[in-house]
Amino acid sequence: MTIQGQILYEAQKLCRETGTAMIWITHDLAVVAGLVDKICVMYAGRIVEQGAISDVLDNPVHPYTVGLLGSVPGHNTRGERLYQIPGMTPSLLNLPTGCAFQARCPRADEACTAEPNITQPLANRNVRCFHPYLQEAAE
Amino acid sequence: MMTPQNAMLEVNDLTKNFVKRLDMAGKIAQRLGSNIREETVHAVDGVSFTIEKGQVVGLVGESGCGKSTLGRMIAGILPPTAGGISFKGVEFTAMTQEEGEAAALAIQMIFQDPFASLNPRMRVEDIIGEAPVIHGMTDLKERSDYVGDMMERVGLGREYVRRYPHQFSGGQRQRIGIARALAVQPEFLVCDEAIAALDVSIQAQVINLFMDLREDLDLTYLFISHDLSVVEHISDRVVIMYLGRIVETAPTDELFDKPNHPYTTALLNEVPRLDQRGIEYEPVSGEIPSPLDPPSGCHFHPRCPHVTDRCTIEVPVLREIAPGRLSACHLNDQ
Ligand SMILES: Nc1ncnc2c1ncn2[C@@H]1O[C@H](COP(=O)(O)OP(=O)(O)OP(=O)(O)O)[C@@H](O)[C@H]1O
Ligand code: SF4
Ligand code: SF4
Ligand SMILES: [Mg+2]
Numbered sequence: 001m002t003i004q005g006q007i008l009y010e011a012q013k014l015c016r017e018t019g020t021a022m023i024w025i026t027h028d029l030a031v032v033a034g035l036v037d038k039i040c041v042m043y044a045g046r047i048v049e050q051g052a053i054s055d056v057l058d059n060p061v062h063p064y065t066v067g068l069l070g071s072v073p074g075h076n077t078r079g080e081r082l083y084q085i086p087g088m089t090p091s092l093l094n095l096p097t098g099c100a101f102q103a104r105c106p107r108a109d110e111a112c113t114a115e116p117n118i119t120q121p122l123a124n125r126n127v128r129c130f131h132p133y134l135q136e137a138a139e
Numbered sequence: 140m141m142t143p144q145n146a147m148l149e150v151n152d153l154t155k156n157f158v159k160r161l162d163m164a165g166k167i168a169q170r171l172g173s174n175i176r177e178e179t180v181h182a183v184d185g186v187s188f189t190i191e192k193g194q195v196v197g198l199v200g201e202s203g204c205g206k207s208t209l210g211r212m213i214a215g216i217l218p219p220t221a222g223g224i225s226f227k228g229v230e231f232t233a234m235t236q237e238e239g240e241a242a243a244l245a246i247q248m249i250f251q252d253p254f255a256s257l258n259p260r261m262r263v264e265d266i267i268g269e270a271p272v273i274h275g276m277t278d279l280k281e282r283s284d285y286v287g288d289m290m291e292r293v294g295l296g297r298e299y300v301r302r303y304p305h306q307f308s309g310g311q312r313q314r315i316g317i318a319r320a321l322a323v324q325p326e327f328l329v330c331d332e333a334i335a336a337l338d339v340s341i342q343a344q345v346i347n348l349f350m351d352l353r354e355d356l357d358l359t360y361l362f363i364s365h366d367l368s369v370v371e372h373i374s375d376r377v378v379i380m381y382l383g384r385i386v387e388t389a390p391t392d393e394l395f396d397k398p399n400h401p402y403t404t405a406l407l408n409e410v411p412r413l414d415q416r417g418i419e420y421e422p423v424s425g426e427i428p429s430p431l432d433p434p435s436g437c438h439f440h441p442r443c444p445h446v447t448d449r450c451t452i453e454v455p456v457l458r459e460i461a462p463g464r465l466s467a468c469h470l471n472d473q
Contacts, residue, residue, distance in 0.1 A: 005409055009420035029339060030368065030411035034418035054416055071343035073372035074413050078391070081350060082343040082372070089308065089338075 008035060029072060033057055041065045044100035045092055047118075051125040061121060061132035063105045099129070107131040146228070147192040147327060147359050148213065148246075153222035155183040155208050180430050182208040184383035185222070187457070190327075195353065195360040197374030197391070199367060199406070203430055204380045206363045210329045213361060214248040226327075244274060247320035249313075251332035256316055257304040263290070263315055264300040271322045289318040293348060310341035317348065321356070331363045346373060367410045371395055379403050382430050382438040385457055389464040399466040402439045437469070445470055 012035065014020055032039060032053065039056050041049040041064065049062035060066045067085040076082045087104040096102060098113040105112070111130045118126045121134055157180040161169065168175050183205040190196050198206050211217035213224060215231065224231045226242045234242060250256045257266055268286045271277050277285035287297030293314040304312055313333065320328060330349070334342045350373060352358055364370050370377060370391075377394045379387045379402065387400040398404045411418075428434050434441050440450040449469050457467040 004411075005420060008418075012420050028411070030413050030415075033413050034411050034415040035420075057413060068339055069413075071340050072413060073346070073368045076372065078372055079350075081347045084343050084347060085340045088310075089340075 004031070011035075029057075029069065030074070041068070044090055044095060046100065046128065047126070048101070048128045049126065051122075055122070055125060059122075061125070061134060062127050062129050063107050063131075063133065064101050066133055067104075107133075145192045146189045147194075147226070148190040148361075149225045149228075150189070150209075150213065151187050151223045151225070153183055153186045153209070153212060153224060154181070154220045155205070155212060155217065156181055156220045178431050181383045181433065182430060183212070183219075186380075186383075186385050187222075188378055188385060188388060190359060190361060192359055193353075193357060194376060195362055195374045197370035197377045198361060198363045198380065199365070199370055199377060200380035201406075202365070205383045205430070206380060207331050209380075210248065210331050210361060210363050214246050214329045215243050216248065244270075244323045245326045246329065247323065247325040247327070248329040248331060249316055249320055249333045251335050257312060257319075259304055262301055262303060263307075266304070266315060267319045267322050270319070271324075274323060276322070276324060286318075286322070289322045290314075292321060292352075293318045294344070308341075310337055310344060313337060313341075313345055314348070317345075317352075321352070325358070327359045327361075329361045329363070332365065333362075334369065335364065335366070342369070349373065367407070368412075379406065382428060382433045384438060384467065385465075386439065386468070387464075387466045388457075389466075393461075393464060399460060399464065399471070400439075400468050401443045401445055401470075405442070437467075 008031070036053050039051065039053050040047045041056070041062065043064045049056060049060065049065045056065065057069065060069055064085070067083070070076075070083040071085060073082060085104055090096065090100060090103070096113075097115075099105070099108070099116050102108040102112045109131070114130075116128045116130050118128050121127055121132050159178040159180065161175065161177055165175050186205075186209060188196075198209070200206055208217065212219050226246065229238060229242075231239070231242070261269075264283060264286050267289055268277070268282045271285060272279060272282055283300060286300055290297050290299065295311060295314050295318065299307075304315065307315065313336075317333075328349075333349075334345050337345060346369065349360070349362075353360065360373075362370065362374060374391045377389060377391050378385055379394075379400065381402050387394070387398070387403045389399070394403065395407065398407055428438065428441060434451075436452045437443070437446075437450045437455050440446045443450065447469065453469070455467040455469050457465050458471075460466050460471050
């Protein structure tokens with residue numbers, strides 16, 4: 001943990017001092033939360049949601065982002081089962097036609113057998129989904 | 140220390156030193172008057188604690204503090220330098236051969252890297268089925284069914300029994316490792332960073348699996364992890380180590396609500412959390428102390444904001460500060 005803090009410090013310092021942009025690739029969402037300005041969430045090789053870190057973490061709208069954040073221990077009651085995204089990551093060699101997330105998505109329907117394009121359902125937010133969780137985000 | 144009624148595992152003043160022997164160049168340098176010498180790492184230094192039946196105990200501490208070394212001694216795959224381990228009331232060294240074999244099966248270890256710990260040339264059927272056949276939990280005729288049952292238990296289809304490890308994903312391989320451990324019907328699992336290498340969504344699945352197995356099979360766990368939010372989620376008690384020693388142990392809620400030891404406080408403050416934004420990371424103040432040459436007195440004193448003269452000289456004893464809570468800090472004497 002201390003080592004991790006030291007690495008993050010050095011990385012951050014480098015960015016500041018040299019004006020370098022940094023891309024931090026990780027599955028540790030908690031580290032991302034404190035470190036980055038913008039986040040790109042990828043699923044099966046494509047960006048599915050992109051936006052400012054606070055916007056995305058506080059109001060995720062893509063079903064995959066929603067599921068991912070829901071499965072983190074901090075978002076679940078201690079000792080209870082964690083939320084699990086159903087199913088498994090598809091093989092990149094064998095993707096379904098249309099949205100790659102459809103077999104695991106609680107919102108999937110007919111429309112999702114076509115390929116979703118990137119849209120901007122909210123200001124400064126790119127989302128690749130036919131049915132993003134916009135109601136929830138507006139609340 | 141007081142022994143609870145149903146202690147499943149008791150560790151007493153357990154110590155492990157690793158001696159770094161000099162190589163030829165080192166020996167020659169020494170002959171020539173260099174002050175190179177053999178170095179001793181006090182990886183685990185007089186550790187005592189108990190785990191009750193059915194408990195999940197989380198073991199936390201920064202890299203190199205001795206977590207894996209402690210876990211490996213408990214799992215019986217690394218002999219201690221000093222001190223003792225008792226399983227269900229019997230000291231390891233006092234066990235008959237039969238008792239020793241039973242304990243070796245009852246305590247299983249699950250490792251971080253699901254790939255490195257599986258033989259790539261063996262089919263899953265053999266990986267999971269080998270030990271239970273040797274130990275008479277099943278026989279060659281029934282083996283396939285037995286392995287299939289184990290695979291279903293961890294959420295893998297039994298139709299995969301003839302596959303090789305590389306034909307599975309990371310999360311599935313970790314399940315194979317867990318199925319292999321379960322196949323010998325253990326009572327106690329030592330999980331050493333068992334989910335660290337997995338994706339967030341797969342971590343959730345494996346954590347859920349551990350919690351289900353605890354319910355269904357009445358398992359007891361020592362859960363080693365550097366991820367405090369995971370430890371907080373699944374543990375009943377937490378043990379915090381610093382440079383080979385336990386500095387604090389407490390029920391999970393109490394430890395996270397009200398840490399006692401200054402090191403625990405520092406650790407909790409450093410944990411990355413999902414609700415944090417725009418953190419200004421700070422360099423670690425002072426040098427990170429080495430287990431080769433730990434600071435005198437309280438090992439934490441060079442980094443502690445409350446340090447006094449006494450801390451640099453006298454080792455603080457781990458003692459009870461409230462029912463069920465122990466801490467090793469001189470501040471508790473005031
Ligand atoms: N076989 C060995 N020979 C020599 N030194 C060792 C050996 N195994 C561990 N050590 C040393 O003992 C100390 C404790 O190591 P250990 O692996 O138990 O730490 P850890 O807490 O598990 O760390 P991490 O979080 O990085 O896994 C370290 O200083 C390490 O270098
Ligand atoms: S496009 Fe359809 S299947 Fe894909 S994430 Fe959106 S709702 Fe789910
Ligand atoms: S014993 Fe002293 S140096 Fe160690 S943690 Fe307590 S106050 Fe800090
Ligand atoms: Mg380790």
